[in-house]
Amino acid sequence: MKKLVFFTLFLISLGLFAQNKTDLQGAYLLEKEGVKKLWLFVDGYSSLTEYTESEYIQSKGGPFIITGNSLTITLEFNDKNPETVGDYISYPIQWHENYFMDELGNKWIKQTPISQELDGAWKITARKQNGEMHEIHQTGERKTIKLLVDGYFQWFAIDPSQKSFSGTGGGLYFFKKDVYTEKIHFFSRDNARVGTSLEFEGEIQNGKWHHSGLSSKGELIYEIWTKIN
Incomplete structure (x- = not known):
């Protein structure tokens, strides 16, 4: 009987996760005293x-789940407090149609949805070097992930096993007729890049995203990205 109850509760929790994960998917923004806080949720990340x-300040994140009114994140990176990588952080959340409230009463506004073909959580899996395509990040936990959702993007290079963080950047993105454009709102490695736009072929x-053009340093790149889920 106890096993049946546990299994029933497990199924209910899965139902709550599936329902709220869909509702939460998107970009949420909180602005306070000149500081912007951008929270992206897509494909469980x-x-x-x-x-x-x-100026860039800080970033953290990882896979998330929803159970009722609780948002739980498994930290895979935290550049200001790397010792917390691997920890679970739970946030009490009050859900509303176009926003949610956190435990401090802050109102996180859902940004206007802009659905694009590239929306999702991607991991770089191959890169062209010396004219040949080479697979990368196929073993271990080192990885570069890029989140794309509702017109916003963010990439971050991390290694959860070492609790290391190599950099991040993000802002707005547009994808139309095989042209991928980024407008940078923050860049941890160089604040001077803020406001610039980069255009690539995409x-x-x-099912894989082929991405090519010139990097922020003006270097020719050709990358292949694969969805992490």
Whole structure:
């Protein structure tokens, strides 16, 4: 009987997760005293970043689940407090149609949904070097992930096993007619990049995202990204 009760509760929790995960998917923004806090949720992965109009502050994130009115994140990166990587952080949340309230009474506004073909959580899996394509990040926990949802993007290079963080950048993105454009709102490695736009060629081939053009350093790149879920 106890096993049946436990299994029933487990199924209910899965139902709550599936329902709220869909509702939560998107970009949420909180602005307070000149600081912007951008919280992205897509394909079961999240990132929370703080920045101003001209300066990057901090970022953290990882996989998330929803159970009732509780949001739980398994931290895979936290550049200001790397010792917390691997910890679970739970946030009491009050859900509403176009926003949610946290335990401090802050109102996180859902940004206007802009659905695009590239929306999702992606991991870089191959890169062209010396004219040849090479697979990367196939073993271990080192990885570069890019979240794309509702017109916002963020990439971050991390290694949860080492609790290391190599950098992040994000802002707005647009994808139309195989042209992928980023407008940078924050960049941990160089605040001077804020406000600039980068344009690339982009194409989905067999479920993988082929991404090519010039990097922020002006270097020619060709990358292949694969969805993490």
